[in-house]
Amino acid sequence: MKRDIIQKIGFFSLFLSILITFSFLGMIVYFIFSRGLPVISWDFLTQPPRNAMTEGGVAPVIIGTVYLTLGSMIFAVPLGLACAVYLCEYSPKSFVVNVIRISINNLAGVPSVVFGLFGLAVFVKFFGFGVSLLSGSLTLGILALPLIISASQEALIAVPYSIREASLSLGATQWQTIRRIVLPTAFPGILTGVILSIGRVAGETAPILFTAAAFYKRGYPKSIFSEVMALPYHIYALMTEGAHPDKQRAIAYGCSLILLFLVLSISGVAIFLRQQQRSYHG
C-alpha cells in the first residue's frame, strides 16, 4: 500500500502546482479589475488627459498604442512573410541557410530593452527619425519580425508537399504555386502568428522607451514624426513621475485594465482562429 500513498502524494503535489499557478493568475486579474474598473468610464476612454495627468481620460494613449502596433505590423508582416517564404520555398537546404534560420530564432530571445537601444541608435539618431511614431514602429517591428517569421515558416511547412506537386504538374511555375496554393493554404496559420505578435507588441514598454514614447503630449499624434503616448509606457510614467501619485495611481490601474483587456482579447482571437484551423484540417 506504500505505492498507493506515493501515488496519492504525487497527484496531490501536481494538483497543488496547478492551484498555485491558477491563483496567481486569478490574483492578477482580480487586482487589476478591482482597482482599474472604478476609473473606467466613457469619458476615460474618449477624453484626453487634463490637469497634469491627474484627471480626464487616456484616449490619446490608447490611440498611440494602436498606431504603434499598426505601424510595426505594416513594416514587419510583409518583410517577415517574405523572409519565411524565401527560407521555406526558395533557399537551398544548405549550411548557411540553417545558420540564418537558427539566428532568426535566437533573435526572438533578445531582451526587448536591447531592441530599444538599437532603435535609439539606428532609427532615432542614425536615420534621424527622432523620437517618433516611425522610430517606435520600426523598433517594435524588428521585435516582432522573428515571431512572424517563425510562425509563417511553421504554417508554410505544414502545407503538404503533395499539393505543391499537383500545382507544378499542371504547368504552374513555382511562383504561381506559392502565390496561389501555398500562401492561401498557410494563411490561417500566418494570421494566427501575426495576431499573437500584435498582442506581444502592444504590451512592450522597453522598445518604445527611447524611440517613441512621451509621458505627456497635447492632443493626438499628427504625423509619423510625432512623439506618441502609449499604454505600457504611460503606466510606467504615471507610477514614477508627476506630483500627484495617488490620483495618478488610479489612472495607471485603469490603463493596465485596458491593456490587459486588449492583449487578452487579441490572443483570444488567435486561439479562436487556431481552433477553426484544426477543425478545417481535421
Added chain:
Amino acid sequence: MDDSMKMCSENVNFFYGRQQALKEINLNILPNKVTAIIGPSGCGKSTFIRLLNRMNELVPHTTLTGRIYLDGQDILMPCVDPVEIRRRVGMVFQKPNPFPKNIFENISYGLEVNSIRNKRFIEERVVESLKKAALWDEVKDRLYDSALNLSGGQQQRLCIARCLAVKPEVLLFDEPCASLDPISTRKVEELILELKKDYTIAIVTHNMQQAARVSDYTGFFLLGELIEFDKTEKIFKAPEDHRTEDYITGRFG
C-alpha cells in the same frame, strides 16, 4: 528514335545522391495506347514515370543521364522549359491531392496559371473536364463546395479532371487506385480505357489484374532495371524472362 513513338527513353540512368535508382532504361510509349509499368515496391517505377514530366528534378541531389523524347524532341535539353513539359505531360498521383479549394477552382486553376482568362471558356472547360472524368453527375449541384468533402474515389477523379482541363497530350498515372475501394477503382479503370482514345497513357500499378485489364503494353521493372517490355498479352501469357514470370505468378514481389 522511331517517329511512331509518343515518348521514348534512351539509356536513362538516374541517381538519388549516389544510390542508382534506374539503370539503362530504354522504353517506348506508343500514342493512344496504355502502357503499364509493373514491378515490386522500390524498383523505380515512380522514379521513372516522374522523369517523363520532369518532376524528379525538384528532388535535390539527383543525377540523370540519357535522353527522354516527347514527339521526337529531347525534353532534357537545357533550352526546354520544364513548366511547358509538365503542361503537355499531365500526372495523377498515388494519393488524391486536391487543392483545399472548391471543386470548380480545383479545375480552373490549371487554366488560370496557363494564362487563360476568358470566363466563359473556363466554365465550359471545367464542365467538359468533369464530364470526361465521369464526375459531372455527382458534383454538378455542388461545384462550389470544398473538394476536400468528396470521397477518396471522387477526389481522384477530380484530380484526373483537373489534369484533363489543361489538355495534356500524355497522362501519367502513378498507382492511381492505390488508396481507393474496388468500386472507385473500377470507375477509374473504365475512365482510363475511355481516355485512351484521346490521350497517350502510362500507368504504374501494383495490381497485376489491373495492368492486364487496362494496358496494351507492359514493362516489368526490377531493382531499377527494365527486365522485359512487350505487348501486355505476351507479358502475361508467355513472358521471355523467368523473373517476369515469377513476379506475375506471385512467386515473389
